[in-house]
Amino acid sequence: MSLLQVTDLKKNFGKENAVRGLTFQLEQGKCVALLGPNGAGKTTTLRMLAGLLEPSSGGIIFNEQQGVTDYRKWLGYLPQNPTFYGWMSGQEYIRFVAGLSGMEQKEIGRRTEAVLEKVGLQDAAKRRISGYSGGMKQRLGFAQALVHEPKLLILDEPVSALDPIGRREVINLLREIRQETTVLFSTHVLHDAEEICDDILVMAKGRLAEQGSLSSLREKHRQPLVIVQVERERDALTWLDSLKSKPYVILADIKADIAELTVHDLGSARDDLMREATEKRIPLVRFEAGSSSLEDMFVKVVSEQ
Ligand SMILES: Nc1ncnc2c1ncn2[C@@H]1O[C@H](COP(=O)(O)OP(=O)(O)OP(=O)(O)O)[C@@H](O)[C@H]1O
Ligand SMILES: [Mg+2]
Known part of the structure; x- marks a missing residue:
């Protein structure tokens, strides 16, 4: 079932076309990464x-649900740079947020504890937030x-600002959460997406450059590649x-x-290159035959910026 259906979504800030027409679906139960370099339009999209x-x-x-425009009570959102009241304890803060969402008093206590x-x-629930580490604040x-x-949980770059330990904590947490909740999160690191997601949306210059499941995109972008040094x-x-x-x-x-040569046919490319290198007595340092990866596709999308 589709949890979110987005059609030709656009956002201009004056003359700046931050988002230039996105169309995609988010299936219930999936974990989807919105990938893209700085300025691609990820935050603008997630905020919309x-x-x-x-x-x-x-x-x-x-x-x-056609016609339902305010669905915020079914959404959880973590901004790119969240700010907290440092003088509150973690518990006080969560109780405060739960209260704002209109939850009943009894529920507030129970849900705060559970979450x-x-x-x-x-x-650390009773400690002041100002004493929390970066990873703790993100959690x-x-x-x-x-x-x-x-x-639906929408997270804007949940791991980008963290050190390796904080990053690991948050990735592990995300892996748990995705078992229960549909998750859409942005990142500029393909590796983060590969670690936890099913599907990716790749954004560049306000458009979707690529979308699909990780496995189908891996397959699609696999091309024979020869590296000669x-x-x-x-x-x-x-x-x-x-x-x-x-x-x-x-x-x-x-x-x-x-x-790095992307080639039509690995066999004949290899034969020809090896023959020529031998005939011409080229001092080879490295000769590798393999296939390009999703990483290559992502680097290409980013470098075309
Ligand atoms: N309030 C705004 N007013 C004017 N331009 C804006 C505004 N917000 C974003 N932009 C522009 O829209 C474009 C996309 O910005 P956005 O923050 O959505 O990108 P991003 O993919 O989240 O980047 P990052 O990886 O740096 O967080 C940028 O060119 C940015 O300068
Ligand atoms: Mg952003």
Whole structure:
């Protein structure tokens, strides 16, 4: 079932077209990463989905309920740079947020306790937030977003600002949460998405450059690739540079002594390159035949910015 149906969503800030027409669906129960470099439009998109920013045009349908425009009570949202009242304790803060969501007093106590336990802050619940580490603050942010048991959790760069330990804590927490709640989170790191997600949406310059399941996109972007490295001698470097005009080369990325060649047919490319390198006595340092990865696709999308 589709939890969120987004159609041709756009946002302009004056002349700046931050989001230029996004169309996608979010299936219930999935964990989806919104990937993109700085300025791609991730925060703008998430803020529109969270009901915090009015779209310039386009449609958002939540839970297949046509005509329902305010679905915020079913959403949990963690902003890119959350701010807390440092003088409050974690427990006071979550109780405060739960109260704002209109929960009954009895429920507030029960849910606050449950959610602090879920994010692993039960022992720190009575301590002031100003003394929390970055990872603890981010986990408190999760607690705040989850306290009213939302159907969809939207997280804007939940791990970007954390050190490796905090990052690990939050990734593990996300892995648990995704068992129960549909999650959409933004990141500029493909690796984060690969660790926990089913699907990815890749944004660049306000548009979707790619979308689909990780496995289908891996398959789609797998192309034969040959990497050749030579010693830094004039003749060898000239030969390396000449490879870009080989008929079987689709794409050549040649940086000084290393060439990455995307090719049509791995077998014939390998045979031809090895034969020529031997005939011309090219001092090879490395010769690798494999396939390009999702990482290559992502780097390409980002570098086309
Ligand atoms: N309130 C605003 N007024 C004017 N321009 C804005 C505003 N908010 C965002 N933009 C512009 O919209 C574009 C997309 O910004 P956005 O913050 O959505 O990107 P992002 O993908 O979240 O980037 P980052 O990875 O740096 O968080 C940028 O060019 C930004 O300058
Ligand atoms: Mg952002």
